[in-house]
Amino acid sequence: RGAAIYGANAAGKSNILKAVDILQQMLHRGDCSIVRGLQFALSAVSRPDIRFDIVYSSGDFVFRYELITDGLLVKKERLCIVENENERIIFSRFDGVNLNLDPEVESEAWYRQRTLSNNLLYLPKLLTDGLAEHRNSIKMSDIFMGACSGLGSIFVLGAESRPNPGAFYHFVKQEEFKSFLLDLLRQADLGVTDLSWEPLSGKEAELIFNMYPFSGDGVRVLGIS
Numbered sequence: 001r002g003a004a005i006y007g008a009n010a011a012g013k014s015n016i017l018k019a020v021d022i023l024q025q026m027l028h029r030g031d032c033s034i035v036r037g038l039q040f041a042l043s044a045v046s047r048p049d050i051r052f053d054i055v056y057s058s059g060d061f062v063f064r065y066e067l068i069t070d071g072l073l074v075k076k077e078r079l080c081i082v083e084n085e086n087e088r089i090i091f092s093r094f095d096g097v098n099l100n101l102d103p104e105v106e107s108e109a110w111y112r113q114r115t116l117s118n119n120l121l122y123l124p125k126l127l128t129d130g131l132a133e134h135r136n137s138i139k140m141s142d143i144f145m146g147a148c149s150g151l152g153s154i155f156v157l158g159a160e161s162r163p164n165p166g167a168f169y170h171f172v173k174q175e176e177f178k179s180f181l182l183d184l185l186r187q188a189d190l191g192v193t194d195l196s197w198e199p200l201s202g203k204e205a206e207l208i209f210n211m212y213p214f215s216g217d218g219v220r221v222l223g224i225s
Contacts, residue, residue, distance in 0.1 A: 020156045023052050023067070027151055030124045036071035047071060055082060058150025061143070065123070065151065073118045079147055090143060093122055108139045123148060172197055 005013045025034055039048050047070040055064045061081055068076040073096050080087040091111075093099045096118030105111050114129055116122060126144050135141035171177045172195055185192040200208070 017156050019052060020054070020154055023054065024152060024154070024156075026067075026121060027124045027148065030121055030128060031119045032067075032069040032071055032074055032121065033119060034071075035069055039071070049075060054151070056150050056154065058146045058153075059142075061146055061150075063147050063150060065147065067121070069119075074121060077122055079123060079144075081143070090140075090147075091122060102140075105140055110134075110138050 005016060007013050022034065022038065026032055035050050036047075038050065049068050049070050052067040053064070055062065057063070062083075064078075064080040064082055064087060066076060066078040066080075067074070074093065075096075076092075076094055078092040079090045081090060088102065089100075090102050090105060091099065097116060099116070099122065101111060111126075114122070114125060116125060123144065127148055131138060131141055131144060135145060172181075178195060182192075182195060
């Protein structure tokens with residue numbers, strides 16, 4: 001399943017893709033610090049807030065995830081389940097540490113025992129603290145895991161996108177997608193006749209990293225390579 005965005009030049013198409021990409025990076029890192037280098041330099045405020053608000057489906061649920069941050073403080077983080085025209089708030093958080101939980105979530109002591117600093121995101125923090133490993137003994141774990149996996153599995157492809165190597169591997173392994181891609185490449189007349197996936201050995205990977213040193217976090221390195 002996929003969707004394409006059409007629109008006039010400078011209409012904001014790329015900004016949507018960039019926003020999803022940045023949100024995914026924050027969830028992967030678990031904190032909001034990446035936003036610090038993205039604020040508009042000529043803003044009247046030294047560290048203006050950046051707001052994310054996304055509605056998406058994952059499994060049997062439709063989620064809404066909201067995040068407002070200035071790169072130093074998580075000013076708002078909220079996860080809702082969208083049911084028809086209503087929203088059930090699973091958790092909401094303001095000014096870093098003020099956390100409010102859905103009554104059913106509140107009844108599970110494990111959620112209340114998480115320690116959280118001002119710049120960490122609560123949603124990925126649950127996975128870091130072992131939610132997946134103990135999901136059978138923690139109530140509503142399927143809700144939080146579905147919310148995380150749904151956001152992480154959105155595959156955004158644009159002119160400036162960094163392909164996800166793991167996701168591309170799964171796409172190429174699906175014969176239907178591989179046939180479609182090969183047909184597209186043949187029509188483009190690029191001289192590409194086949195696609196295959198060959199993992200690098202540790203020695204080969206080390207050689208490439210030495211030849212092309214990258215600066216930045218691990219996610220960017222893997223994306224570029």
